Amino acid sequence: MLRRVGIVAWEQSKSELEKEEPREDMIYYLVKALLEKNEIKREEIDTVIQCSNDYYDGRTISNVFTVVPSGAYLKQETKVEQDGAWAVFYAMMRIASGHFDTALVVGYSKGSEFDPWLAHSYCLDPTYDRQFKFLNDCSCSALQARAYMEAYNLTPQDLALVSVKNLTNGAKNPLSARGFSQLTVEQVLESPLYSDPLRELMCYPFTDGACAIVLASEEKAKKLTDKPVWILGVSCSQEEAYLGARDLTQLSSLKKSAEKAYKMAGINSPSEIGVFEVSEFYAHQELMITEALGLAEPGKGAELLKKGDTQLNGKHPVNPSGGALSANPLCATGMLRIMEAGKQLRGEAGEHQVDHPQLALAHGQYGICAQSNIVLILGR
Amino acid sequence: MEEKGITQVRSIINPEYRYSVGRYLERFYQGLEAGKIWGIKCPRCGMVYVPPRWICYKCYQKMEEWIEVKDRGVLKSWSQLYVSARKNPLKEPVLFGLIQLDGADTAIYGELRDLKPEQLKVGLRLKAVWKKERKGAVSDIEYFTLEEKEA
Amino acid sequence: MGEEKELKLETRSVKGYWDIQYRWRFNTAYLAKYAQGLKDKKILGTRCPKCQRVFVPPTYICGRCLVEIKDWVELKGEAELIAYTVAYSAITGEELKEPNIIGMIKFEGADSWSLAQIKEIKPEEVRIGIKLKPVWKEERKGQLGDIKYFVPA
């Protein structure tokens, strides 16, 4: 990388299951709050990268009407149509190239206004997969969950433990959409069955929300804030789409991304990282993610969880914010992970703050069964 | 905004698409109509893809070697679906799975019938039950069920 | 693939849909106020507190200044033609019974333009810069259609 890039400011709209605020208003108030709170002028922003998806928005070229509320008017604007973490990645590359000093990234979606599972089913090959009417986001993930559980003799209780951890963490995060201060494995296993073995509390909630992040070159970052968070490592990769050809018992593309990101950040072992914010869209995925990140051997993710290592006060806290099971505003989710990781590093996470992390990891995913993954390593 | 005036509207237009399946799936669907299942083999790694496709994703090789595979194989994963993609409850839950046919290295989707979820395990032998009147579509294989023991 | 005769090969088609049921939300407060004004034959616009640009129909965020617009102004009904087109066929491709003149017009005192149907003038007589005035409905209901169309002033 030609130059170091820092994250200087962030802001999120409170994630909610249903937000009355329309899309443009949500974006405008978010960007306005971000700039005002951090005393950044619109003129100081060199490029704006939006992250949304035409299917989520129900509009072709969904950024047509969001150029104005996002502050992108007469700027070098572009739109990434993946998860927001990729938009941050792109912003980072733009700044690293030396062409820009600052970038504003805005990601949003309103899960209450469309059908996320259906939107994701359009990711499947229409000439074959989509001819099977039983396939959608959730049912495909259930195939992944079953294949993973069968490979390592896991039970629905193991998955429920993930929900218990993340949803109780979510209760400590005032900006998350779903959280329970008290939740038991039994309660999770009593929630409605969607696609066996996945139940309501093991699936992400359809969420409304948005996140905005300002990135800057090293020099500029130091001018804009006295506590920048640096991007030390980043890598993303995508595996094969067809589920019948994939190894559903592991997240190969995440494993590869993590290895590359560690190398770039000069990390020898993931235990050097103090906090992990990951995008587990379904409960079993967090176990698979911890394995792919190298925190546990293949199939040992559940053991790691049972030992308490991934708890808020554990050795390797995973999703102290509540993760995607607590709030999953698609397109903003990966950015929320980055923001939460940043908050932890600055010691600004409030009730879900972990003990003095030096390095943090943020993970984003999209595609059926986490086909595409991105890992960012952040540090002060 | 200052004056509250939020309007909610529902979409009413649902565009329809016509996907051309391409030469490889064309032959696959023709095969289904005739009661055959075609796969295709990578010249480099030897992987047999069912359904067939043009290119091996691992080797980036064009594939042309057609291979007929059996209509029976083993279960790789399964689930029972209770809700639609819009989260509405289904009238009848659907049991479905990924089945790797004998001779193939990839699995295909299929509904599972005359089976109880408790019976299912990875490696369970299943056979395809074909439709009487086939039209060259994925529905030509009506479902998969337990393969009876060889006599 | 790629050879001319192969390009013409037809393989079978399968169907797919974009059948998400959207439940979009919009901020229509500003348009409601504008429409209400039409009932009293008033043309209302909003003015950016910073750059002072006037928008008709009203908008509530100024892209240039990134501020919320809350100031309202009333404009005279006169407008100038900036650009126009004459449609001869509908979006479906059907030929229209009579050509339809649509103008981009700018109200006196406004900085933005809006679309308007223009009547009582022959297509070949339309010129950029001509002055136009609205023709109001007799019974106005506070709807956008309270202005029937525009005619030369």
Next chain:
Amino acid sequence: MKLGKGQKILPQARGGKMRNVAVIGVGMTKHRSKRRDVNIAELVAEAVFDLFERFPQIPPQEIEAVCFGCMHTFEGVNQPELWSGGYIAGDMKSFLRIATGGTTGMTTLHGAYYYIASGLYDLVLAISYEKQSDGNTQLGLAHIVIPEGMSMMQFGPSTGMRGAATGGSTGGASFQAQRYCYLSGATEEHLAMHVVKNRRNAAKNPYAHLRMPDLTIEDVINTPMISYPLRYGHTCPTSDGACAMVLASEELAKKYCDKPAWVVGVASCATDPTFNPLGPVYTDPAEQIACKLAAKWAYEQAGISDPKKEIDYAEVYDAFAHQEMMWSERLGLFDEGKGPEMLEKGVTQMDGELPINASGGVISTNAIGCTAMVRVAECALQIMEQAGEHQVSKRVKNAVAHGWGGLFQFVSVTVLSESPKKS
């Protein structure tokens, strides 16, 4: 161009060291109105194979990242890079997917550019496609405004909405066309002349869609009027097609390519919608402030101070007959209002002083998602002297490519050169 008080144009931020990036390979599918012999993933794959066949020295396995673009609502496949990844040497690679309407192809290429310019990657594939015969482009385009339009229905249709409901995409462009003709004095003959020039050019390009070596001005003028001043013959076709390009760092460019086309300027600019049937419009649809700004930034980056003298070739987004003249002025290639005269004089012909759209342009081929990338690809081919029968007579040292999209509001510009930027 009038800017309000307090509005300053931001200069490009300047870092210290910058990296040189070059186009080292171009591939395309043959564009046709219907490609029913392939599915979407195969169409995309075909362009990539074409690239590796035309530029066999580039090793597919060395590709590190893929930047992918298309307008996915036209085909009903969400994030099609997921499906197509396994068809384009993309397994386990880094993917970036970009969509910005008509400019998608070029903003995708810019994504690939920044991949390398950042210093993180050295060999990146950029891909864009559109397979409009699978989908419904008119309905797809209508979805830009359908939600907003429906929210207004409680106030009844306005006079403008009733009017704008005619003519589809042409409806909006016709205002721009009329306004441009008014500003420049272009006539119906000029519009037809442009179509004839480009579709005759397309006849020399086997990848183009509408190839008409014998088209005449009368033929164009005799097509039915859709929406004054645009006739049926003045509008682009809907095509199926894909385009692929490989970009490389300086080191790899020299290793894998004898004559690369260097990317020396990239810029884009967004305004609010400049055609909007629903709300207010702030700027003249024919003024295209976004184009002027993007061009200014891209030229600055490329070190081009006088595009009129320094640019040898241009590929612009001429989806409608007036647009080539208009964009060539807004890009600073001619003085304002001189477009028609230059066309008349033959300056923009294949053997002219400043050939434009020798490939046949968008008026001959428009697979929306990849159209803007084809503009850059064609400029690169001219610099690399690989354009074949439509290679222009003059030597192309610097070329500019232009893309346009959104609700008349997004513009992207790329400047290519036969030599790398001095750093």
